[in-house]
Amino acid sequence: GKNIKGIISALLVPFDEEGRVNEAGLRQIIRHNIDEMKVDGLYVGGSTGENFLIETDVKKQIFDIAKDESKDDIHLIAQVGGMNVYEAIELGQYATELGYDAISAVTPFYYKFSFAEVKEYYQDIVNAVDNDLIIYSIPVLTGIEMGLKEFEELFALDNIIGVKFTAADFYLLERLRHSFPDVLIYSGFDEMLFPAAIYEVDGAIGSTYNVNGIRARGILEAVKDNDLAKARQLQKESNDLIEAILANGLYPTLKRLLQLEGCDEGPFLSRKPMASITDEQLEEAKRIHEELL
Numbered sequence: 257g258k259n260i261k262g263i264i265s266a267l268l269v270p271f272d273e274e275g276r277v278n279e280a281g282l283r284q285i286i287r288h289n290i291d292e293m294k295v296d297g298l299y300v301g302g303s304t305g306e307n308f309l310i311e312t313d314v315k316k317q318i319f320d321i322a323k324d325e326s327k328d329d330i331h332l333i334a335q336v337g338g339m340n341v342y343e344a345i346e347l348g349q350y351a352t353e354l355g356y357d358a359i360s361a362v363t364p365f366y367y368k369f370s371f372a373e374v375k376e377y378y379q380d381i382v383n384a385v386d387n388d389l390i391i392y393s394i395p396v397l398t399g400i401e402m403g404l405k406e407f408e409e410l411f412a413l414d415n416i417i418g419v420k421f422t423a424a425d426f427y428l429l430e431r432l433r434h435s436f437p438d439v440l441i442y443s444g445f446d447e448m449l450f451p452a453a454i455y456e457v458d459g460a461i462g463s464t465y466n467v468n469g470i471r472a473r474g475i476l477e478a479v480k481d482n483d484l485a486k487a488r489q490l491q492k493e494s495n496d497l498i499e500a501i502l503a504n505g506l507y508p509t510l511k512r513l514l515q516l517e518g519c520d521e522g523p524f525l526s527r528k529p530m531a532s533i534t535d536e537q538l539e540e541a542k543r544i545h546e547e548l549l
């Protein structure tokens with residue numbers, strides 16, 4: 257199914273004290289996304305999944321669990337990229353065999369790769385993996401900035417169908433939308449969903465949809481209905497929530513909010529060196545849950 261549109265949660269992963277996946281808790285988070293947030297899909301293995309902190313085997317385990325729990329009910333995108341292109345290929349093949357609708361790969365990071373290197377990385381992945389690929393562009397974390405020309409070269413590669421656009425550059429977003437009407441464009445910053453929706457993105461991939469998926473869908477629908485006042489109001493409510501979450505620590509707070517929503521099995525810790533939640537943050541998360549969710 258390559259009609260992957262709408263609200264897609266970047267899946268959070270709860271870990272235990274030893275850094276192992278809390279499978280029961282992860283299954284609850286997946287169910288919460290499907291049953292309560294009514295998401296159209298899950299983005300598995302993203303930043304939100306603390307993916308760059310875990311071993312290849314564990315990445316596969318998370319792909320397995322997400323597929324097993326969600327069956328064919330929603331779209332599944334496997335984020336397989338990183339600094340190791342051989343691992344990206346291995347994971348891409350693995351997720352494709354599991355039946356993932358598409359793979360996604362972050363631009364390689366840490367070293368300041370040239371665009372020629374970035375392009376070859378994508379070429380290598382699509383040559384070896386028989387699936388569609390969504391580019392994951394997040395310059396604020398990777399340091400890799402691409403413009404219209406670079407995206408054009410990447411979209412020309414076989415099987416590259418879209419981009420998760422995580423940037424506040426609405427000029428570039430408009431140029432991309434206008435230039436590539438058939439490419440799937442996903443908004444990556446949840447706090448900017450409303451303006452992205454005005455530029456007719458196909459969907460949105462983000463962390464806060466794990467708890468705020470209903471409002472987010474409302475934003476997309478209100479923009480489609482041309483009810484901009486309503487969309488703006490929903491973005492305002494969302495941003496009151498997102499602002500408080502960011503100030504309290506993004507992933508620990510989202511995990512706590514999920515627990516307060518009834519995903520209550522086992523520990524919901526972060527993977528070290530990411531810090532887990534403190535008592536103070538717990539208190540604030542409780543307030544956020546009561547007042548803003």
Ligand code: SI3
Pocket residue numbers: 266267299301302303304305397422444445446447461462463464498502506
């Ligand atoms: O898992 C992922 O790769 C993402 O969720 C990326 C997404 O763009 C998120 N970015 C980060 C760095 O977490 C956003 O959803 C972000 O958390 C949200 O807009 C709050 O700033």
